[in-house]
Amino acid sequence: MFRTETEMRFSVLSDNKYPTKAAKYWQSVREQNTHFENLVHLSFDARKNEVEIKKLQRDIKKEKDPLESELKQIELEEKLYGKASMELVAKHRMREVATWSKLKKEFDDNNFDKADVNTHQANSYMLRLQHQKNTITPGTSQPEVFNVLGQIDTLERVIREKELAPPKEKKKLKK
Numbered sequence: 001m002f003r004t005e006t007e008m009r010f011s012v013l014s015d016n017k018y019p020t021k022a023a024k025y026w027q028s029v030r031e032q033n034t035h036f037e038n039l040v041h042l043s044f045d046a047r048k049n050e051v052e053i054k055k056l057q058r059d060i061k062k063e064k065d066p067l068e069s070e071l072k073q074i075e076l077e078e079k080l081y082g083k084a085s086m087e088l089v090a091k092h093r094m095r096e097v098a099t100w101s102k103l104k105k106e107f108d109d110n111n112f113d114k115a116d117v118n119t120h121q122a123n124s125y126m127l128r129l130q131h132q133k134n135t136i137t138p139g140t141s142q143p144e145v146f147n148v149l150g151q152i153d154t155l156e157r158v159i160r161e162k163e164l165a166p167p168k169e170k171k172k173l174k175k
Helices: 005-012 021-062 066-107 118-134 142-160 167-174
Strands: none
Touching: 005 021, 005 066, 021 066, 021 118, 118 142
16 A cells, blocks of 8 residues: 555665665655654544444434435445545554654664754765766756756855854854
């Protein structure tokens, strides 16, 4: 239903897009958070659905009109199908959350900042952009070339001018 670990590794966390362990770690954080958030929202939907099932069961017992009873029975079956579907989705989301957690541990080699996502990005983006630059061919569109080269030039400048220096260093540079 959702991605397998293989798909996570080669499709989501491809080396050309996330060239460092830090980049892979932080993308894993984002992916895990997305699945966790969706799982929480799904739990609310499942609980509401459960209440609707109980209400329909109650209403079916009270219903005197056979056609209305039949209609409510169809609605109940639809809610029961929805419940089964939500349980399956929840199972797969929990698996994804757990797998992303496993991957985060794997990429965490204690050589990057796990408190501030920004600290690794200049290096990771530079590697990513260099990969992109190496794929430029005569057939590459002018806007694509302009975009990659422009981002590399800008990133090199902000690094050179220490615009990305940690806050303490920025204060020292201004003095």
